[in-house]
Amino acid sequence: MARPEQSVEGRGIGEVLQFLQAEFADVTISKIRFLEAEGLVAPARTASGYRKFSAADVERLRYVLTAQRDQYLPLKVIKEHLAAMDRGLRPSAGGPPVAPSSLPEPPGLPVAEDFGAYGTELRLTREELRAAADIPAELLDQVENHGLVVARGNHYDGDALLVATLAGEFARYGIEPRHLRPFRTAADREAGLIEQVTGPRRTEKTEELAALAVRLHAALVRSRLPR
Known part of the structure; x- marks a missing residue:
């Protein structure tokens, strides 16, 4: 048969x-x-x-x-562009592919759909991460040393790019990566709590709880600022 x-x-x-x-x-x-x-x-x-x-x-x-x-363009160059795009980069005219020049700003407070916007689709080398975040190598060293950015295997994802970019913004106000450790500690605890509820696999329920955690965190920070 x-x-x-x-x-x-x-x-x-x-x-x-x-x-x-x-x-x-x-x-x-x-x-x-x-x-x-x-x-x-x-x-x-x-x-x-x-x-x-x-x-x-x-x-x-x-x-x-x-x-x-x-x-x-010759096929060799096009093939290099495609390989870079497979890592989430974008081709640039007359130069090597680069990471997105700016990160989208979610409208208002984050919702579940915002999670994954800076996820694992992007795969950057360390130098690509530094260049895309527009921060000096010394600052990136500090960000990594304090556990704010962690490589996933041999690359860095979109979440790492967002964290490195925000660390650069904080640095402009004189806030160093060592001062940001409470954010990492809070994130670890919040992620642990969510994992207790949803399990180790990332699901739609995980995304929804993560969005709630971020909204709660933002509201608590605002509530403690001077009126």
Whole structure:
């Protein structure tokens, strides 16, 4: 008996070609296969070996074709850009990819949806973190020494970038990283309390409780400031 076909969601190469030709008239199936062979896109395969391109795959192809057509970039450079974008960086004109130049400010008090905005999608080297936060190396050393920023394996995520950036803002008021240790201690206790309720896995309930904790913390700080 024949084995049932493995279900893999996505567009076939013919559909992708038809979609791309609306914007890139000279693209061909051979061109798409070549870009795959060069490692610029890696579509999933069905059990029979048919390619299935996700929406992200199609966007990568659009990026490659646009960079070739509008900027005349060689594939080697485009591949480096894609690798950087996979770490959450953005390409910069005439230079290496960089981290976002500014962090979005959540409107008002944070809500559950704000959590994850600076999460693990971004993967920075230490120097990329320092440059993106726009702080001197000495300050970053202090931030790390006091446990405010911790590397995740060999990289730093978006939360680390936000903390380093805010540490730089505090430094402009003469508040050094050592003065910020109570914030880290409070965060550790709040995270521990939430984990007791939700368990070690991060879930929607974790996000909701984290948002409540931040709102409570902000309200308590404000309530203790002079009127």
